[in-house]
Amino acid sequence: MIPYLIHVALILAVCFSFYRSLLHRETFHSLNRYILITCLTMSFLWPLLPIPSQLSLRKTEVYTNLTQRGQKLLNNKLFEVETHTEQSHLRGSNSIAGNSVQADEPGIFNTRIDIEKIIFWLFIIYWLGVAVFGLNLIIQLASTIYHAYAKPVIIDGPYRIVEITADKAPSSFMNSIFINPEKYDWDTYNQILIHEKIHVRQLHSLDILIGEIAIVFQWFNPFIWLYRKAIENNLEYLTDDLVLADKMADKKSYQLSLLKVSTPNYSLRISTNYNQSLLKKRIMMMNAKKSNLHILWKYIMLCPVFIMLAAIFNQPAVSNTVYKGSEDYSNNKINIMMLPSQSNIPNDMEGQWVATVNSEMVKIDLKNSSADHRISNSATFLRKEISSFPIDKKSDFHIKRDAGTIFFNGQFDSVQGNGSYKFVGNQVFKSTLKGSGITDIEESDLFKYLILNVKLDFLKELQSLGYNNLSKDQLASLIVLHIDYAYLSFLSRAGFKHIPLQVLVSAKVIGVDSAYIKEIVNAGYNNLDLTQIINLKMHGVAAAYLAKLSGSGSYGKTNSPSSGKPTPQEIITSKIISQDTVHNFNVAGNIAIDDQKFQKIPLPLAFIKSYENIGFKNLSQNELYSLRTLNITPEYIQAIKNCGFNDITVANLTSLKILNITPEYIKSFQESEHKNVTIKELLSFKIHNVTAKI
Numbered sequence: 001m002i003p004y005l006i007h008v009a010l011i012l013a014v015c016f017s018f019y020r021s022l023l024h025r026e027t028f029h030s031l032n033r034y035i036l037i038t039c040l041t042m043s044f045l046w047p048l049l050p051i052p053s054q055l056s057l058r059k060t061e062v063y064t065n066l067t068q069r070g071q072k073l074l075n076n077k078l079f080e081v082e083t084h085t086e087q088s089h090l091r092g093s094n095s096i097a098g099n100s101v102q103a104d105e106p107g108i109f110n111t112r113i114d115i116e117k118i119i120f121w122l123f124i125i126y127w128l129g130v131a132v133f134g135l136n137l138i139i140q141l142a143s144t145i146y147h148a149y150a151k152p153v154i155i156d157g158p159y160r161i162v163e164i165t166a167d168k169a170p171s172s173f174m175n176s177i178f179i180n181p182e183k184y185d186w187d188t189y190n191q192i193l194i195h196e197k198i199h200v201r202q203l204h205s206l207d208i209l210i211g212e213i214a215i216v217f218q219w220f221n222p223f224i225w226l227y228r229k230a231i232e233n234n235l236e237y238l239t240d241d242l243v244l245a246d247k248m249a250d251k252k253s254y255q256l257s258l259l260k261v262s263t264p265n266y267s268l269r270i271s272t273n274y275n276q277s278l279l280k281k282r283i284m285m286m287n288a289k290k291s292n293l294h295i296l297w298k299y300i301m302l303c304p305v306f307i308m309l310a311a312i313f314n315q316p317a318v319s320n321t322v323y324k325g326s327e328d329y330s331n332n333k334i335n336i337m338m339l340p341s342q343s344n345i346p347n348d349m350e351g352q353w354v355a356t357v358n359s360e361m362v363k364i365d366l367k368n369s370s371a372d373h374r375i376s377n378s379a380t381f382l383r384k385e386i387s388s389f390p391i392d393k394k395s396d397f398h399i400k401r402d403a404g405t406i407f408f409n410g411q412f413d414s415v416q417g418n419g420s421y422k423f424v425g426n427q428v429f430k431s432t433l434k435g436s437g438i439t440d441i442e443e444s445d446l447f448k449y450l451i452l453n454v455k456l457d458f459l460k461e462l463q464s465l466g467y468n469n470l471s472k473d474q475l476a477s478l479i480v481l482h483i484d485y486a487y488l489s490f491l492s493r494a495g496f497k498h499i500p501l502q503v504l505v506s507a508k509v510i511g512v513d514s515a516y517i518k519e520i521v522n523a524g525y526n527n528l529d530l531t532q533i534i535n536l537k538m539h540g541v542a543a544a545y546l547a548k549l550s551g552s553g554s555y556g557k558t559n560s561p562s563s564g565k566p567t568p569q570e571i572i573t574s575k576i577i578s579q580d581t582v583h584n585f586n587v588a589g590n591i592a593i594d595d596q597k598f599q600k601i602p603l604p605l606a607f608i609k610s611y612e613n614i615g616f617k618n619l620s621q622n623e624l625y626s627l628r629t630l631n632i633t634p635e636y637i638q639a640i641k642n643c644g645f646n647d648i649t650v651a652n653l654t655s656l657k658i659l660n661i662t663p664e665y666i667k668s669f670q671e672s673e674h675k676n677v678t679i680k681e682l683l684s685f686k687i688h689n690v691t692a693k694i
Contacts, residue, residue, distance in 0.1 A: 001123070002119065002122070002123070004047055004048075005126070005217075005218070007047040007313050008043050008044055008047060008217075008218060008221075009218060009220075009221040009223070009224075010309075010313065011042075011043040011046055011047070011309055011313075012040070012043045012214075012218065012221060012223045012224055012227060013221070013223040014305065014309060015039040015040070015043060015227070016223045016226055016227045016230065018039075018301075018302065018305060019032075019035070019036065019039070019230060020226075020230070022298045022301070023035065023298060023299070024230065024233075024234075025288075026291040026295060026298070027237075027241070027285070027288060027289075027290045027291045028291055028299075029234055029237045029238035029241055030238055031299065032234045032237075032238075033207065033231075033234055033235065033238055035299065035302070036207075036227075036230060036231050036234060037207055037210060037231070039302070040210060040211065040214055040227065040231075041210075042306065043214075044214070044217075046306065046309065046310060046314070047313065047314065049310065049314055050314065051310045051311065051314045055307075055310070055311050057311045057312050126220070129219045129220060130216055130217060130219070132219075133215060133216045133219045134216045137212050137213070137215075137216055140212075144173050144176075147162065147164065147178065148160065148162055148173065148176040148178075151163060151164055151178075153176075158175055158200075159175055159176075159177055159197055159200055160175055160176045160177065161177050161179065161193070162176050162177065162178045162179070163179065163180070163181055164178050164179065164180050165180060165182075166180065167180070167183075168180065169261065170192045170195075170196060170261065171196070172196040172199045172200050172204075172205070173205050174200070174205050175200050177193065177196040177197070177200065179192060179193070179196070184260065184261070185260075187253070187257070188257045188260050188261065191243075191253070191254055191257040192257070192261065194243055194246075195239055195240075195243055198239045198242050198243060199235070199239055202238070202239075202242075204235045204238075204239070207231050207235060208228075208231065208232060208235075210231075211227065211228035211231045211232070212228070214227070214228070215228055233278055233281070236278065236282055237282065237285050240254075240282055240285070240286055241286075244286060251286065255283055255286065258279055258282065258283065259279070349422065349423035349443065349444065349447045350368075350420070350421060350422040350423065351366060351367050351368040351420070351421060352367045352418070352419070352420055352421070353365065353366050353367065353408060353410065353417075353418065353419055353420065353421045354367070354416070354417070354418045355412065355416060355417035355418065356415065356416060357383075357412060357414070357415050357416065357417060358415075359383075360382065360383055361380055361381070361382060361383065362380070362381050362382075362383055362386060362417075363378065363379075363380045363381075364378070364379055364380075364381060365377070365378050365691070366378075366379065366406075366421060366451075377451055377690055378690070378691060379451045381399055385399050385400075385401075386398075386399055387399070387400075389412055390410070390411045390412060391411065391412055391413065392411060392412075392413060393411055394409060394410060394411045394419065395409070395410075395411065396408065396409050401450045401453055401455075402426065402429050402449075402450075402453075402454065402455050402456050403425065403426055403429050403446045403447075403449035403450040403454055404423060404424055404425040404426040404429065404446045404447065404449075404450050405423070405424050405426070406421050406422070406423050406450065407421065407422050407423075407424065408420070408421045409421075423446075423447045423450070425443050425446035425447065426446065429446065429449075429456065430446060432456055432459075433459070433472070436459060436463070436468075436470075437468065437469045437470070438470065438471065438472050438475065440472060441472055445472055448476065449476065452476055452479045452480065453479065454475060454476065454479050458478075458479075458484070458485065459475065461485040461488075462475075462478070462485075462488070465485075465488050465489065465492055465497075466497065466498045467488070467501070470501070474501055477501075477505065478501075481505060481508050482508075483504060483505070483508050487508065487513075488504075490514050491504075491507075491530075494514075494517060496530050499530065503530060503531060503534070506534055507530060507533075507534050510534055510537050510538050511537060512530070512533055512534055512537050516533070516537055517533060519542065519543045520533055520536065520543070520546075522543065523543040523546045523547065524546075524565060525546070525565075525568075528568065532568045535568065535572060536568060536571065536572065539572050541571055541572065545571075546571065549566055549571060549574060607624070607628070608624065610634050611624075611627065611634060611637075613634070614634050614637055614638055614641075616637070616650070619650065623650040627650065627653070631657075632653050632654070632657050636653075636657070637653060639663040640653065640656065640663060640666070642663065643663055643666045643667060643670065644670070645679065648679075652679050655679065655683055656679070656682070656683070659683060659686045660686075661682055661683070661686050665682070665686070666682060668691065668692040669682070669685075669692040671692075672692040
């Protein structure tokens, strides 16, 4: 939400600056009107438009150095985890010296600075401003409509001439014209009516109203106030021009009438009015030389301006990329992007089932009954969860969990079973979730919650640890990743409280457990935050390596040993360099290493060439390390390409590899009726154990 608002604010600033510098002095007032309204509307819509990745100037990030599979679902589409070893997001409350620190003792780490709370309060302030300005607009509308129908009125064809007694400037709103007839002589009165009737015919009130609505949602942006003023001024220029276009109109007489109407009191902002604050500018514009067609290039320049804005700010529409990330070895910053929401999983809640039975467990494939594809959800149930076990004879039975009940009809033999099913959601469960803040629950969500075995007790446990206001996909992701109460409770006792969910997911996926934290603390690193521990674990740093590194007195290849213990950044850099038994070669051999800043890490030339041979040229260092760390070989890439994904990116490959999606898995869908499966769908199917039935 906040990035979107900032994006809109920047586009508005660019549009106003463009208009102010190139267009506002031109006499194409009608064209300017449509340019202003179009740019205002596009400012709110443009950030939502994905653009081709080839056009985007935003660098595509790839997820690197994750050696374990990530199964993640969060926030309707994607969310990002940033972990920094040098910038804390999470800290415990105290530090402990010594070598025998128990991980379940509180106060191992310092109290963290909660950036999320700052963002939360900024969010509250923003919506408070929206409420204030929205209420102000509603009051203005109500007041204007009240005066339009409460005051004496003269019907003049489609116009309603409302007679007012206050010392207000003449104005109009929709088809109502507000004027005090006692203040003006007959000629001036007629000039005013001609002017205001043009406002009414041209529906200028809509332009003003659009500007006011934009102010409600961009009230913090100073450019929106200037933009709204530019709209109003241009409407006055346009109306003056149309008045004088009448052959019977006298320019001097009309300009004299402007002076007669001058008053310090103005009408409401939402009405177009006989504005006196720009009187001098209006008269100058009426006397200005008319613009010629040769300056139309200025208007055409708007197209490349919007294209450039999209290239700079808009999200690139990469070929169904789901995982994205980058690794910067100079500051050890890692970004992790999550899987899409559950919307890609089949939502059919009835169909056919096939089961495989063993002594204690029953694996059931729930195949939806849609005719356009044949895919299934796989779930494993305890035999005791099944209400009855019909052998060699069709019968009804059911499986009940917190989220609802699946009603089955069919039969089993000793090792298999089959039949039909139908799901019915638990409305009490649904209501409880809504009461906990998860308000967008649908019946299909309940079906998936049953498959994942989401329990209300777990939700209560999360709330007891401070994890409130979860989304429906965040709750599901915790279940998928097996982030249970025991794990959360351990982190809380270790001093890591109120951990952002994205950091929590990162820690779980990488395998940061109680044993590893104890190991790092006992090695003398008892003041690290969780993000630093995540980075150490990600790079395979163990206590033995820390002891060896501290004893050697040389951290990496800097040739300038640090005093005392090496910092987390020095540890990671040294670990990376030690894995690449290479030194400073010339350009013919390797990528050079910067001994001072560790900004470039060497990679063998043969390694780089192996990817160039299959079409992956000019890869960034981050992309190369992503391929190396995840063991994405040229052979694996070629096999994926043979499945029809010729334009696959490194980001796509990291996503597929992390979830262990093989070419055989892809072909199983392509050989079924789901021939045009996308990478995004494959990732969603894999995380929910959805398989194709050929």
